[in-house]
Amino acid sequence: MHPKLLTFSLLFFFLARASAQTAVDSALIRRLADTILTDGKAYGNLKVLTKTVGARLSGSAGFYKAETWGQAALKDAQAEKVWMQECMVPHWVRGGKDSASFTGLADGKTVVKGDTGATFTKVMFMDRLDILALGNSVGTGPAGVRAPVVLIHDFDELERRKNEIKGKIVFYNYKFNPLFIETFKAYSDAVRYRALGPSRAAKYGAVAVLVRTMGESVDNNPHTGALMYNDSLPKIPAAAVGLRDADWLAAMLEDSDMVKVYLRTNAQMLPDTVAHNIIGELKGSEFPDQYITVGGHLDSWDPAEGAQDDGAGCVQSIEVLRALKAIGYKPKHTIRVVLFANEENGGRGGKKYAEAAKEAKETHLLALESDAGGFTPRAFSLALSDAQLANIKPWLQLLQPYGVYEFQKGGGGSDVSPLGPQLGAVVGELLPDSQRYFDLHHSRADVLENVNKRELELGAVNMAALIYLVDNYGFGK
Amino acid sequence: MHPKLLTFSLLFFFLARASAQTAVDSALIRRLADTILTDGKAYGNLKVLTKTVGARLSGSAGFYKAETWGQAALKDAQAEKVWMQECMVPHWVRGGKDSASFTGLADGKTVVKGDTGATFTKVMFMDRLDILALGNSVGTGPAGVRAPVVLIHDFDELERRKNEIKGKIVFYNYKFNPLFIETFKAYSDAVRYRALGPSRAAKYGAVAVLVRTMGESVDNNPHTGALMYNDSLPKIPAAAVGLRDADWLAAMLEDSDMVKVYLRTNAQMLPDTVAHNIIGELKGSEFPDQYITVGGHLDSWDPAEGAQDDGAGCVQSIEVLRALKAIGYKPKHTIRVVLFANEENGGRGGKKYAEAAKEAKETHLLALESDAGGFTPRAFSLALSDAQLANIKPWLQLLQPYGVYEFQKGGGGSDVSPLGPQLGAVVGELLPDSQRYFDLHHSRADVLENVNKRELELGAVNMAALIYLVDNYGFGK
Numbered sequence: 001m002h003p004k005l006l007t008f009s010l011l012f013f014f015l016a017r018a019s020a021q022t023a024v025d026s027a028l029i030r031r032l033a034d035t036i037l038t039d040g041k042a043y044g045n046l047k048v049l050t051k052t053v054g055a056r057l058s059g060s061a062g063f064y065k066a067e068t069w070g071q072a073a074l075k076d077a078q079a080e081k082v083w084m085q086e087c088m089v090p091h092w093v094r095g096g097k098d099s100a101s102f103t104g105l106a107d108g109k110t111v112v113k114g115d116t117g118a119t120f121t122k123v124m125f126m127d128r129l130d131i132l133a134l135g136n137s138v139g140t141g142p143a144g145v146r147a148p149v150v151l152i153h154d155f156d157e158l159e160r161r162k163n164e165i166k167g168k169i170v171f172y173n174y175k176f177n178p179l180f181i182e183t184f185k186a187y188s189d190a191v192r193y194r195a196l197g198p199s200r201a202a203k204y205g206a207v208a209v210l211v212r213t214m215g216e217s218v219d220n221n222p223h224t225g226a227l228m229y230n231d232s233l234p235k236i237p238a239a240a241v242g243l244r245d246a247d248w249l250a251a252m253l254e255d256s257d258m259v260k261v262y263l264r265t266n267a268q269m270l271p272d273t274v275a276h277n278i279i280g281e282l283k284g285s286e287f288p289d290q291y292i293t294v295g296g297h298l299d300s301w302d303p304a305e306g307a308q309d310d311g312a313g314c315v316q317s318i319e320v321l322r323a324l325k326a327i328g329y330k331p332k333h334t335i336r337v338v339l340f341a342n343e344e345n346g347g348r349g350g351k352k353y354a355e356a357a358k359e360a361k362e363t364h365l366l367a368l369e370s371d372a373g374g375f376t377p378r379a380f381s382l383a384l385s386d387a388q389l390a391n392i393k394p395w396l397q398l399l400q401p402y403g404v405y406e407f408q409k410g411g412g413g414s415d416v417s418p419l420g421p422q423l424g425a426v427v428g429e430l431l432p433d434s435q436r437y438f439d440l441h442h443s444r445a446d447v448l449e450n451v452n453k454r455e456l457e458l459g460a461v462n463m464a465a466l467i468y469l470v471d472n473y474g475f476g477k
Numbered sequence: 478m479h480p481k482l483l484t485f486s487l488l489f490f491f492l493a494r495a496s497a498q499t500a501v502d503s504a505l506i507r508r509l510a511d512t513i514l515t516d517g518k519a520y521g522n523l524k525v526l527t528k529t530v531g532a533r534l535s536g537s538a539g540f541y542k543a544e545t546w547g548q549a550a551l552k553d554a555q556a557e558k559v560w561m562q563e564c565m566v567p568h569w570v571r572g573g574k575d576s577a578s579f580t581g582l583a584d585g586k587t588v589v590k591g592d593t594g595a596t597f598t599k600v601m602f603m604d605r606l607d608i609l610a611l612g613n614s615v616g617t618g619p620a621g622v623r624a625p626v627v628l629i630h631d632f633d634e635l636e637r638r639k640n641e642i643k644g645k646i647v648f649y650n651y652k653f654n655p656l657f658i659e660t661f662k663a664y665s666d667a668v669r670y671r672a673l674g675p676s677r678a679a680k681y682g683a684v685a686v687l688v689r690t691m692g693e694s695v696d697n698n699p700h701t702g703a704l705m706y707n708d709s710l711p712k713i714p715a716a717a718v719g720l721r722d723a724d725w726l727a728a729m730l731e732d733s734d735m736v737k738v739y740l741r742t743n744a745q746m747l748p749d750t751v752a753h754n755i756i757g758e759l760k761g762s763e764f765p766d767q768y769i770t771v772g773g774h775l776d777s778w779d780p781a782e783g784a785q786d787d788g789a790g791c792v793q794s795i796e797v798l799r800a801l802k803a804i805g806y807k808p809k810h811t812i813r814v815v816l817f818a819n820e821e822n823g824g825r826g827g828k829k830y831a832e833a834a835k836e837a838k839e840t841h842l843l844a845l846e847s848d849a850g851g852f853t854p855r856a857f858s859l860a861l862s863d864a865q866l867a868n869i870k871p872w873l874q875l876l877q878p879y880g881v882y883e884f885q886k887g888g889g890g891s892d893v894s895p896l897g898p899q900l901g902a903v904v905g906e907l908l909p910d911s912q913r914y915f916d917l918h919h920s921r922a923d924v925l926e927n928v929n930k931r932e933l934e935l936g937a938v939n940m941a942a943l944i945y946l947v948d949n950y951g952f953g954k
Contacts, residue, residue, distance in 0.1 A: 037655045043695075178514045181879055181935070218520070218930055376853070376910045402658055405882050433853045433910060435931045453695055454912045458658070 050305035059091030070278035077322035079280030095266030104259035133265035144264035166205030199230035297343035312374030350415035364425035369413025374456035375432035381410035391476035527782035536568030547755035554799035556757030572743030581736035610742035621741035643682030676707035774820035789851030827892035841902035846890025851933035852909035858887035859905035868953035
């Protein structure tokens with residue numbers, strides 16, 4: 001045979017083989033989709049988790065009910081082995097209903113309250129503010145705190161006005177930037193005011209902090225979330241204010257320098273306590289000592305049911321295992337589902353899992369998280385080299401029918417991230433559509449009714465498909 | 478210069494010029510996005526339309542309020558010319574609350590009612606059914622219809638059992654197929670039972686029809702929608718049944734052949750009446766006699782507010798005009814926003830617009846519709862040749878930052894479709910994420926609260942961007 005003909009024949013052979021393999025992969029992924037979309041347990045599991053367990057902050061009574069739920073759900077999904085991995089977690093309690101109100105004297109200009117049309121001129125005014133104490137914050141004590149308020153738009157302004165802060169309540173009114181198309185970018189941009197703002201204000205003598213809620217919703221729900229105190233500075237109370245009330249308070253503050261806020265929160269941080277990562281496993285047939293982890297975090301903030309954050313990620317991860325098992329797929333590597341014990345106010349679950357994996361000298365191929373809500377999937381973020389991303393790009397034709405059309409070079413969710421530096425695992429996360437997430441996240445609106453069954457299921461389909469592909473082909477060099 | 482060098486230089490020149498032009502386009506699209514995401518009127522307009530006008534079926538009082546709203550909104554958006562195009566429309570009225578109940582005798586097996594856990598054995602049973610008469614249907618009259626029910630799963634079964642139909646109520650329980658990832662495909666597959674089922678049952682002597690709601694939601698809301706009577710057959714009453722009640726009725730029918738339904742609907746079709754397409758225009762600077770149309774339909778079903786169907790498409794189309802004008806863009810072709818007078822139960826608005834365009838011998842470049850909900854955009858469907866699709870593929874890099882990553886070869890929305898055959902216009906439609914649409918469509922749940930502000934706005938961003946690109950580059954040959 002002419003050498004060129006041989007080359008062409010070989011090329012044809014490889015292309016034909018690749019194409020046949022693609023057809024096999026496509027059919028297997030279709031079977032995963034079929035079971036998830038027809039016999040799926042993701043939504044039913046989420047209904048039980050949200051409606052019979054509900055809120056489940058680490059250390060709370062709800063969390064221990066959730067541990068029991070997680071083990072049962074994994075067994076029901078036919079995990080071959082289910083166990084609990086002990087993990088010390090922070091134990092913060094809200095301690096009762098938070099409340100806040102403000103009073104002031106308008107200086108003569110007319111101000112309009114939100115879209116009610118009500119106007120106020122040259123009068124004493126007072127109103128309540130819808131707030132939630134920030135996670136990990138100290139309370140005000142039963143007497144509360146009453147102090148004049150300083151409206152601060154950003155940290156630069158805080159520095160410029162540092163001499164005006166002493167004895168005051170600092171109100172950070174930094175807004176979510178609507179120009180970021182991906183809302184997580186707006187969150188990353190704004191969240192430093194919640195996380196770091198309290199200690200930065202305490203440095204200049206503030207007595208408490210109010211933070212505009214992290215979000216851009218049309219409602220007034222305050223969104224809680226963790227702060228991080230600087231231990232070398234006084235710990236002062238801090239709370240998130242609903243968006244409409246933040247607008248209202250800011251309008252008053254623009255109009256008058258005589259605004260005082262009364263704030264009462266009852267939170268306290270108790271000593272660390274014991275909780276568990278809940279783990280379920282399917283043993284690998286060829287490489288049982290090499291792991292693919294998929295997970296979400298079991299803990300959730302207390303105002304609602306943690307339906308999107310992160311009940312969705314938990315039930316999707318369990319569904320991945322159930323679907324692989326249900327279609328009779330025998331994984332080559334060991335597949336582990338991990339429901340992490342603590343993400344919201346400490347990230348201890350993921351750290352513990354990575355430490356234990358390191359101690360046991362485990363080899364981890366991939367650690368995938370779903371912690372951006374159970375919305376329609378659009379992409380995966382993966383910590384891969386450019387060459388590896390090029391290797392797996394052909395997989396997109398297999399995923400696109402189910403919604404994922406892009407691999408982004410990036411990190412994993414916060415629970416799986418420690419596995420990267422600790423063990424060299426590829427970490428990644430599902431990137432669903434992000435537009436609705438920050439309307440719900442950490443607020444009273446994070447309930448089952450704001451989860452769409454099919455969107456949740458399609459996330460699980462793509463996660464299962466990616467894990468199947470990694471199990472069979474890896475990422476290459 | 479060596480000829481090869483010249484070729485390279487020219488190539489470099491063209492690439493550099495193309496790249497410079499891409500940067501110009503990208504910056505202009507960013508300005509459109511900025512105004513829509515910060516100063517946008519889409520959500521505010523939708524709030525007024527849904528909350529002060531509400532339901533607006535063609536010929537209803539609500540529709541005429543909506544005509545006034547549409548003209549005001551277009552003027553407010555700085556349309557240079559706003560007018561009404563008269564159009565005769567069907568005038569169907571529901572005439573009062575629909576009701577249905579069923580009775581039967583269970584034969585000894587135990588049946589469970591939905592997820593309530595209640596069980597029934599060997600007993601007379603009766604229950605109400607949540608129904609909505611189908612659009613364009615005749616009513617039962619005040620006495621209602623009471624008859625035994627035949628459970629029919631598909632048209633094949635109807636044909637097989639045609640001798641059992643006479644004097645009965647046919648209940649079509651054909652289910653939305655969850656295996657279609659795009660829900661519009663499940664709708665296309667199932668909707669023939671709503672549209673054609675009543676006359677097909679009437680052919681064999683049925684006295685009324687119940688149809689399982691077109692959807693796959695977790696709630697029990699019935700979804701109305703138009704039927705199409707075959708004028709050569711008796712017109713019999715017909716109604717949609719909520720999904721949980723459809724399951725319940727089907728379970729009873731599987732268990733007993735003694736189930737009777739009592740149905741009472743009050744609908745009637747009145748003579749055609751006058752309505753209007755509402756049109757706003759920006760005059761083209763270079764080709765004023767060549768048109769780019771963008772629109773949605775102003776009419777909506779009566780159970781709710783027509784927020785997603787199709788208030789969203791109306792306010793997005795108005796927003797396209799507002800944004801182009803707001804950034805000072807001078808279109809080369811004339812841009813027309815059309816709020817079509819009748820889509821839901823007749824499609825008369827689009828037909829009228831195409832007829833008038835044909836009479837006036839207008840040249841239409843593109844007619845784009847948004848009638849699949851104001852959800853996060855994912856793609857555009859366009860009636861283009863493969864060569865034209867290849868020409869415009871590079872535009873996707875400009876749209877993808879805002880959510881659209883694909884051009885699909887396909888048709889336009891039903892209002893713009895007549896412009897294709899009538900005038901050779903390229904017709905198209907925005908394809909937003911489809912997972913939630915059929916939870917809301919034609920049901921009580923189609924309210925403003927089920928529209929996300931940013932998702933709505935991102936649809937408008939992509940529509941405005943596409944229109945800008947077509948205005949400047951066309952589709953090529």
